[in-house]
Amino acid sequence: MIQTPYYLIDKSKLLRNLEAMDRVRRMSGARVLLALKCFATWSVFDLMRRHMDGTTSSSLYEVRLGREKFGGETHAYSVAHADHEIDEVVSCADKIIFNSIGQLERFGDRAGTIARGLRLNPGVSSSSFDLADPARPFSRLGEWDAGKVEKIMDRISGFMIHNNCENADFSLFDRMLTRIEEKFGSLLKRAEWVSLGGGIHFTGENYPLDACCERLRAFSGRFGVQVYLEPGEAAITKSTTLEVTVLDTLFNGKNLAVVDSSIEAHMLDLLIYRESAKVAPNEGPHRYMVCGKSCLAGDVFGEFDFPAELKVGDRISIQDAAGYTMVKKNWFNGVKMPSIAIREPDGSVRVVREFGFADYEQSLS
Ligand SMILES: Cc1ncc(COP(=O)(O)O)c(C=O)c1O
Numbered sequence: 001m002i003q004t005p006y007y008l009i010d011k012s013k014l015l016r017n018l019e020a021m022d023r024v025r026r027m028s029g030a031r032v033l034l035a036l037k038c039f040a041t042w043s044v045f046d047l048m049r050r051h052m053d054g055t056t057s058s059s060l061y062e063v064r065l066g067r068e069k070f071g072g073e074t075h076a077y078s079v080a081h082a083d084h085e086i087d088e089v090v091s092c093a094d095k096i097i098f099n100s101i102g103q104l105e106r107f108g109d110r111a112g113t114i115a116r117g118l119r120l121n122p123g124v125s126s127s128s129f130d131l132a133d134p135a136r137p138f139s140r141l142g143e144w145d146a147g148k149v150e151k152i153m154d155r156i157s158g159f160m161i162h163n164n165c166e167n168a169d170f171s172l173f174d175r176m177l178t179r180i181e182e183k184f185g186s187l188l189k190r191a192e193w194v195s196l197g198g199g200i201h202f203t204g205e206n207y208p209l210d211a212c213c214e215r216l217r218a219f220s221g222r223f224g225v226q227v228y229l230e231p232g233e234a235a236i237t238k239s240t241t242l243e244v245t246v247l248d249t250l251f252n253g254k255n256l257a258v259v260d261s262s263i264e265a266h267m268l269d270l271l272i273y274r275e276s277a278k279v280a281p282n283e284g285p286h287r288y289m290v291c292g293k294s295c296l297a298g299d300v301f302g303e304f305d306f307p308a309e310l311k312v313g314d315r316i317s318i319q320d321a322a323g324y325t326m327v328k329k330n331w332f333n334g335v336k337m338p339s340i341a342i343r344e345p346d347g348s349v350r351v352v353r354e355f356g357f358a359d360y361e362q363s364l365s
Helices: 011-028 042-048 060-070 086-092 101-111 146-150 170-188 209-223 268-272 357-362
Strands: 006-010 031-035 054-057 073-077 095-098 115-119 158-160 193-195 226-229 240-251 255-259 286-291 300-306 315-318 339-343 349-353
Touching (some): 011 042, 054 060, 060 073, 060 086, 115 193, 209 226
Parallel strands (some): 031 226
16 A cells, blocks of 8 residues: 555556547647646646657746657747746747737847747637636736737747636637737748647546637638647546545534645646535435545535545545646645655556655755
8 A cells, every 4th residue: 555645647548638639630630748837746747748749838948848748749838938037938838828918028039949929819718716817907927919919020020829727618718719810910821839838727628629629720711820729627637536544533613634645736737726625426325524634614525425534534635626727735833745656557556756755855955
């Protein structure tokens, strides 16, 4: 038995998503880059790189990880590149995408021979969270004014537009893309490539993948551009669990179970967006609030139903623990950081990384 807590990546489940990547590449002609901001656990890149064209990034360290650990086509984007980082960023990348005309003007000449692009902000998004909405009022994410962009077209060869957020509604995606075509059509006609970012939930159940691919192919043909997609969540959804053990049970008006993990430290994204974790099958007569072991009063994974009373030593498997989760784990309260384990397609499980006191100590000074 592997000591909990640990993240468990199931390669067979991951492969289901990756097969959808293959279909998208084949049917739409788009190239598909993994968004490292969502998932950067490089131990499974050997599998992922067979089904994806490369990576996209948000910082120097991500672009370097993409180049060194994934390979393929490597896009460098950042909300703002720093003077002391730009040369290394360029040395790791095939394309650099600037967030603003200001950054392009400042660093464009340092891009050497690699392709330069600009982020556009179409002013519409599918996000229901203000926090994650690139089109929120006063957003800093990309240029909005086609007239201004027109003037620097001789300095770039493509665009990146990211305005979808876990969008499982193809007709909404279609409408937003039409809006992009209307707003930026004259610019797109002069581009060689356009990345439509991430956030399209095309690996979700019943997603009309064929229609989406047709739409992408039509977009590509209309403007004569190579289309890129930058899936994060869609690439790894439902592939990974966080395995925890019950350390204590209490009754305080509700049945509580304290586990050897922490939502604040190990699934922070859920806490930020005030969402519950998921436990499967979540059925049975015994309802428990599953709580983390950090001292944060609201360190609660959620309330779930179990077939039997929980007792100390029971294992619980928290679902969907890959995206924006492993990349955000932290050392709050010095809680032991979950190890990383991989389940191979033949069922065997191996631990690929353990974290100990030295890692905690060395994360500060
Ligand atoms: C520029 C860009 N590309 C790709 C992604 C990945 O999005 P998702 O994980 O929703 O597919 C994001 C997410 O924030 C992003 O900002």
